Every structure is written in structure tokens, then in C-alpha cells.
Amino acid sequence: MAAIYSLYIINKSGGLIYYKDYGSAGRMDTNDTLRVASLWHSMHAISQQLSPVSGCAGIELLQADTFDLHCFQSLTGTKFFVVSEPGTQQMESLLKFVYELYTDYVLKNPFYEMEMPIRCELFDINLTQAVQKDRVALLAR
């Protein structure tokens, strides 16, 4: 059964602005999540330099024994990545959908300061709905 462990959003300077975990498997305490976020930000940047092919946009998928990490970087440098069970399908479209939710409920909120941690109720509500729907769709297959 494919499942999402956790979702991270990093701003363009590498700071963690949103973290959500689904289930106890991927849970980490705050300091660890901040470390993972900056670690991933640096790895992403290094991979762009390391690539033998020019025009590399950074790591999109990292596969390990016990998890998959899918990453989506917007044109503005904000990174959305999700840690999921190995073999989970359609994470890219989920990440793009989360990006849409971000532009709608975070960026159009007058009380949100750019690059700060996200504290928007509507974003949380819609994100939970999206992940639930995904989970139901995945289970139905």
C-alpha cells in the first residue's frame, strides 16, 4: 500500500517553511526537520553543479531501500518535496497540486510574509483534503 510519510516546503534560501508528517513512520522532531531541509537544499544545489550534462535542474527523485524522495522545484526556487513509501506513483502530480495550493492559499493571504513559516488555516485544510483524496485513489487501485 503506497503511502506518504512526510511533506516539506523549503524557501529559496533553504529554510524550512512547512513540514507535515502523515503517520508515525516518518515523524521527526523540529530540529531534525530543519536539518533535513537545509541538507536537501545543499544537495540539490550541488547536484546541479555536479551534473555532466549542462542545464541540469537538480535532483527530482531519490530512491532508497525504505523510502522514495520526490522533489519539485518551482521557477522561483521554492522546493516542495515528499518522502514516501518506495514505489509510490503520481507524486509529481501531487507536488504540482501542492504548489497550486501554495500559490492560492498562502501567496494570496495578506497576512503571510514571504519566506516565513506558513501558518495558514486554509492551506492546511486543503492540503489534508488533497492527501486524503490521493490516499483513497491509491487504495482503490
Added chain:
Amino acid sequence: MIGVGKMKQYSNILDKPLTKGKQEVSLSAFAFLFSELVQYNQTQVDNIGELERRLEDAGYAVGARVLELLCHREKGNRRETRLLGILSFVHSTVWKVLFGKVADSLEKGTEHEDEYMISEKELLVNKFISIPKDMGTFNCGAFVAGIVRGVLDSAGFPAVVTAHFVPMEGQQRPRMTILIKFAEEVLRREARLG
């Protein structure tokens, strides 16, 4: 020779006929503009009450102009003199033109004679806005309350209009209610008209 198929050139923009205009506007564009309006006003005030008042004043200006425009476009220059008439005008016509749909409901207040409520599940202006916890009861619907107040005031029905969240059981988001409290003279006039 009489000009055939040539449009009359208007030298002054005020002489041009009022067109119906584009029926559709980008929601995102409006949301960003409104968000900027709120942010701008936030930098100018010290407390939440003043921020609400400023948003209401901005809405008041919109309301006064919308009334003129709609009376010309939609109603064929007829003037509403009765309370229920102006309320249903606000509830249907104004809402339809501004938000693309009529308001969800129009109710008469049970406690006071002079109170009426227009309810909406989710105001268009609030669609993308989440109020932070430390702002308490602040509501960006104050802008819409200002619009309603502008329309009513310019039509000759002075009133105090406020926007409230009404929590509903079984729903995560509270309903929006615009509370309209008419001034004394309006009720007296209404009673005289019978």
C-alpha cells in the same frame, strides 16, 4: 456626404456611452489586488479596529459608485424607496454584478426590528484569506460591509453595516453574515409609507 459605417469619434471620455464592459475578471488578479489593499492598510494603522474601519471606508467608496452604475445599467433609472426593495436590490443585483451570484440568504433579525442579515457561505474576498489567531475577530468582509453601507447610504437608507463570522456546527469554516442595522429615520419613514 453622410458617413457610412463610421463610428462617431468621442473627443471626451465622458461623452462615450457606458458599455456593458467585460463580464469576466481574473479571480487571481483580484485576490492579489485585495491582498495588497489589506497589507497597505496594515502598515498605516496601529490596531485592528482601525484596519476594519479603513477597509470599510474603501468599500463605501465602491458602494456609492456601484449604485449609480447599476441604477443606470440594470434598473432603467428607477429609484427604490421601500426598505424591502432596496434590500432585495442589494441581495440580488449588487451581489450578482460584484460576485457573479446572488447572496445565499436575506433574513430579518428576530431580536430587533431594524436589523437584517445577508448570509453567505464564503465571501469571494475571503476565499484565499486565513486570519491568523492573534487577530481575533478581524474580518476582511469589512470591505463588503462597506460596499453595502455605501449603496444603502447613497440610496437614502442610512445604516450601520458590519460583517461577522457565525460558527456553524458540522462545518469547519464559519458562515459569513453581513448585519445591517437601519437608522431610526428609515424605520419611521417606512412606517409612514405603510
